[in-house]
Amino acid sequence: MISRRLSRFLVESRWEDVPAAVRHAATRSILNVVGTALGGSADAALRRSETVLARFSGPPEATVVGRPGRVDCMTAAYLNALAGNVFDFDDTHPGTIIHPSAPVAPALFAWAERQPITGAELLHAFVLGTEVECRLGNAVSPWHYARGWHITATCGVFGAAAAVARRLGLDEQRMLWALGNASAQSSGLVETLGTMAKSTGVGHAARGGILAALLAEAGVEGPEAPIEGPRGFLRVMGSDADAAGVAAGLGESWEIARNECKPYPCGVVLNPVIDACLDLRAECPLAPDAIAAIVVSGHPLLRQRADRPGVTTGREAQVSAQHAVAVALIDGRAGVAEFTDRRVASDDVRRLGALVTVAEEADVPVEAARLVITMRSGERIERFVPAARGSARRPLSDAELEAKFRILAAHGCPGFDPEPLIAALWSLESAPQAAAVIGLARHG
Amino acid sequence: MISRRLSRFLVESRWEDVPAAVRHAATRSILNVVGTALGGSADAALRRSETVLARFSGPPEATVVGRPGRVDCMTAAYLNALAGNVFDFDDTHPGTIIHPSAPVAPALFAWAERQPITGAELLHAFVLGTEVECRLGNAVSPWHYARGWHITATCGVFGAAAAVARRLGLDEQRMLWALGNASAQSSGLVETLGTMAKSTGVGHAARGGILAALLAEAGVEGPEAPIEGPRGFLRVMGSDADAAGVAAGLGESWEIARNECKPYPCGVVLNPVIDACLDLRAECPLAPDAIAAIVVSGHPLLRQRADRPGVTTGREAQVSAQHAVAVALIDGRAGVAEFTDRRVASDDVRRLGALVTVAEEADVPVEAARLVITMRSGERIERFVPAARGSARRPLSDAELEAKFRILAAHGCPGFDPEPLIAALWSLESAPQAAAVIGLARHG
Numbered sequence: 013m014i015s016r017r018l019s020r021f022l023v024e025s026r027w028e029d030v031p032a033a034v035r036h037a038a039t040r041s042i043l044n045v046v047g048t049a050l051g052g053s054a055d056a057a058l059r060r061s062e063t064v065l066a067r068f069s070g071p072p073e074a075t076v077v078g079r080p081g082r083v084d085c086m087t088a089a090y091l092n093a094l095a096g097n098v099f100d101f102d103d104t105h106p107g108t109i110i111h112p113s114a115p116v117a118p119a120l121f122a123w124a125e126r127q128p129i130t131g132a133e134l135l136h137a138f139v140l141g142t143e144v145e146c147r148l149g150n151a152v153s154p155w156h157y158a159r160g161w162h163i164t165a166t167c168g169v170f171g172a173a174a175a176v177a178r179r180l181g182l183d184e185q186r187m188l189w190a191l192g193n194a195s196a197q198s199s200g201l202v203e204t205l206g207t208m209a210k211s212t213g214v215g216h217a218a219r220g221g222i223l224a225a226l227l228a229e230a231g232v233e234g235p236e237a238p239i240e241g242p243r244g245f246l247r248v249m250g251s252d253a254d255a256a257g258v259a260a261g262l263g264e265s266w267e268i269a270r271n272e273c274k275p276y277p278c279g280v281v282l283n284p285v286i287d288a289c290l291d292l293r294a295e296c297p298l299a300p301d302a303i304a305a306i307v308v309s310g311h312p313l314l315r316q317r318a319d320r321p322g323v324t325t326g327r328e329a330q331v332s333a334q335h336a337v338a339v340a341l342i343d344g345r346a347g348v349a350e351f352t353d354r355r356v357a358s359d360d361v362r363r364l365g366a367l368v369t370v371a372e373e374a375d376v377p378v379e380a381a382r383l384v385i386t387m388r389s390g391e392r393i394e395r396f397v398p399a400a401r402g403s404a405r406r407p408l409s410d411a412e413l414e415a416k417f418r419i420l421a422a423h424g425c426p427g428f429d430p431e432p433l434i435a436a437l438w439s440l441e442s443a444p445q446a447a448a449v450i451g452l453a454r455h456g
Numbered sequence: 457m458i459s460r461r462l463s464r465f466l467v468e469s470r471w472e473d474v475p476a477a478v479r480h481a482a483t484r485s486i487l488n489v490v491g492t493a494l495g496g497s498a499d500a501a502l503r504r505s506e507t508v509l510a511r512f513s514g515p516p517e518a519t520v521v522g523r524p525g526r527v528d529c530m531t532a533a534y535l536n537a538l539a540g541n542v543f544d545f546d547d548t549h550p551g552t553i554i555h556p557s558a559p560v561a562p563a564l565f566a567w568a569e570r571q572p573i574t575g576a577e578l579l580h581a582f583v584l585g586t587e588v589e590c591r592l593g594n595a596v597s598p599w600h601y602a603r604g605w606h607i608t609a610t611c612g613v614f615g616a617a618a619a620v621a622r623r624l625g626l627d628e629q630r631m632l633w634a635l636g637n638a639s640a641q642s643s644g645l646v647e648t649l650g651t652m653a654k655s656t657g658v659g660h661a662a663r664g665g666i667l668a669a670l671l672a673e674a675g676v677e678g679p680e681a682p683i684e685g686p687r688g689f690l691r692v693m694g695s696d697a698d699a700a701g702v703a704a705g706l707g708e709s710w711e712i713a714r715n716e717c718k719p720y721p722c723g724v725v726l727n728p729v730i731d732a733c734l735d736l737r738a739e740c741p742l743a744p745d746a747i748a749a750i751v752v753s754g755h756p757l758l759r760q761r762a763d764r765p766g767v768t769t770g771r772e773a774q775v776s777a778q779h780a781v782a783v784a785l786i787d788g789r790a791g792v793a794e795f796t797d798r799r800v801a802s803d804d805v806r807r808l809g810a811l812v813t814v815a816e817e818a819d820v821p822v823e824a825a826r827l828v829i830t831m832r833s834g835e836r837i838e839r840f841v842p843a844a845r846g847s848a849r850r851p852l853s854d855a856e857l858e859a860k861f862r863i864l865a866a867h868g869c870p871g872f873d874p875e876p877l878i879a880a881l882w883s884l885e886s887a888p889q890a891a892a893v894i895g896l897a898r899h900g
Contacts, residue, residue, distance in 0.1 A: 201689065227656060235651050245647075
């Protein structure tokens with residue numbers, strides 16, 4: 013009865029029961045993902061996908077962040093989710109490493125431009141959608157990602173479906189069908205990471221969520237137990253999944269409150285590694301030619317996801333410890349400009365990156381990492397970062413989030429004034445029309 | 457290099473190298489699936505999905521089989537694939553139990569209405585698409601379906617992508633990206649079987665295939681090894697998959713030649729069971745009240761997929777041995793009319809179905825089954841069917857396929873004259889415009 017209990021919760025949840033801290037965490041997550049979508053709006057993956065999808069768009073009704081035109085709401089959801097996740101600079105749910113906002117917030121904003129809702133209604137649906145998404149992720153982690161599932165896409169479609177279904181006002185039965193229709197679309201392979209196809213998977217999740225909800229509203233029926241059934245999500249895409257946890261304590265704890273916003277535009281496992289490099293460089297810049305070897309070590313996920321030597325594109329570099337270490341030590345920065353194709357191709361970065369190896373330390377948490385540099389002189393320099401910037405113990409401040417937003421806007425949309433949008437996003441909860449807020453993200 | 461070898465084959469294959477028998481098998485499969493789509497065009501799953509998707513359709517350009525309007529080609533592909541598979545009456549690839557045509561042929565016909573192609577070009581792309589789809593299915597069977605993957609949807613998206621990519625004339629690299637973009641969308645859970653969500657999964661596969669090909673054409677890049685990579689399709693969605701088999705003997709054998717068309721609108725495992733019931737009834741009708749117990753037994757898949765007592769809808773009845781046995785013994789028929797909600801709800805069928813149990817016989821092939829009826833008198837009647845109608849050893853004749861087409865058209869589209877469409881489909885290979893053929897399927 014887990015799917016049904018979850019459905020009932022999604023239908024019955026009241027905004028007034030969502031604590032203020034959760035609301036603020038949701039607002040921060042949304043601000044962050046609109047920023048990353050602005051930053052991604054110039055990316056080739058977005059532009060090429062837009063070219064294709066615009067030819068098949070229905071009535072123009074919804075904003076593509078950072079772009080001038082409008083497309084139908086399912087297409088807008090797809091494109092904004094893609095753009096929001098394309099740099100891997102969006103928010104991260106610890107433990108699952110889901111990027112919760114990219115599939116859910118764009119689906120809701122796009123829907124809001126079709127059917128008016130308030131900012132508070134959007135926020136509430138967002139909190140509910142990310143709750144479903146992250147709880148499913150919790151239940152199948154860590155096996156799911158290790159097996160090769162791109163968890164942001166596979167769980168994201170459920171989150172987007174739940175969020176939009178809530179805004180449609182579906183009853184419990186139809187909410188259950190929305191989850192069932194989402195289950196039929198849950199997809200995304202880790203093999204696509206480092207390529208544009210990864211980002212399209214997140215787009216599919218957002219679009220698929222709207223579709224799942226609309227199909228359910230129209231009476232397209234799904235199974236009774238899409239989540240816990242014998243051939244449902246948890247059993248097929250998980251192994252010994254924690255089914256009971258999916259529906260335990262609903263309304264008492266909120267996953268979005270645990271969500272983290274990244275300081276660097278790359279895989280979250282690299283954050284403590286970059287911190288260590290930047291800290292070290294700030295204290296004592298090392299001449300790259302004087303370095304003999306670099307070992308980074310940490311939680312097994314660090315090696316599994318980011319031991320990627322010899323990358324050739326900015327996209328691959330986002331999940332390359334070799335590139336991240338080299339560029340952070342040389343440039344003393346790790347922003348969008350340090351993860352471009354051009355920076356990846358530089359001789360200095362490639363030479364230093366070739367000296368980096370990645371090791372596992374079973375008992376180091378995922379937000380921590382160790383950096384050991386051996387100099388040609390034989391000197392050994394070590395840095396251990398117990399908790400990366402952006403992690404639960406060191407969250408970015410609201411001001412830091414705003415600063416990140418401005419950098420992303422400048423990168424993706426030169427000439428765009430982000431201030432009205434930033435202000436509107438901070439006061440989303442009191443906005444009479446969510447559509448008016450996202451409309452401020454149009455540009456050009 | 458399997459993904460790349462497959463891509464090269466898809467790009468280089470020549471129609472003149474495809475044997476006549478393979479071409480005829482492809483034509484039969486297409487005729488069959490257009491027929492099942494006509495039959496499904498009145499189904500609520502189709503009508504409700506059409507209501508939703510038509511609101512988001514781009515330019516009207518493509519036929520929805522059995523329906524009056526036009527929608528954009530991606531939407532048409534979705535709806536026709538859904539309709540083609542909704543009754544489980546479409547073709548079946550033995551061994552994998554993929555329904556190969558439903559995701560692939562609708563994608564191609566829809567595309568043909570956007571960009572003119574000949575009938576032979578469509579047939580060639582269809583042969584290639586089903587080849588990819590079924591070879592992937594072979595590689596992951598039987599684990600994949602047993603795990604809970606709806607193989608028609610999961611493999612179908614690759615087939616549709618390959619087929620449309622071939623028609624777009626993509627080069628080897630872009631063909632590889634098309635497969636990569638398909639891999640990001642491969643989805644479909646067995647849990648949805650018996651519900652409308654199953655059919656939407658097949659729709660997603662067809663639409664997703666077109667999208668994957670168009671994204672690749674536009675330069676949306678995918679991974680180098682979406683099929684055989686460490687986190688690619690075979691490893692994530694298979695277990696000890698036969699990777700080498702995917703690209704072995706390409707162009708020498710053709711999976712579509714092994715494809716089978718069903719005599720009954722239900723799960724293919726039920727075919728020999730229904731044969732046994734109909735044979736028996738033709739010889740000696742039994743009074744249902746005189747029956748004490750019925751045991752059907754066969755290949756383990758029979759029990760795993762179709763031991764489904766107490767069904768309440770026609771859709772569930774399609775995968776219920778209990779319903780199939782009861783209705784075949786009572787009515788002496790097993791057509792579309794015998795798998796409706798109304799027939800399922802009848803007291804006589806429910807009473808007799810309650811006497812049916814399903815057992816496994818490890819050494820019985822999937823096209824065979826045994827029926828043992830124990831009468832209240834103690835008499836025991838046994839029938840063994842070694843090869844069901846529609847199986848490789850007893851294929852439906854072309855005339856039987858035509859008859860099936862007419863029944864389906866009459867069911868789904870009362871008043872529609874199917875003869876021009878049947879004639880056009882038989883001569884598809886020489887059609888100057890494939891679009892003109894599918895245009896004959898418009899109705900109302």
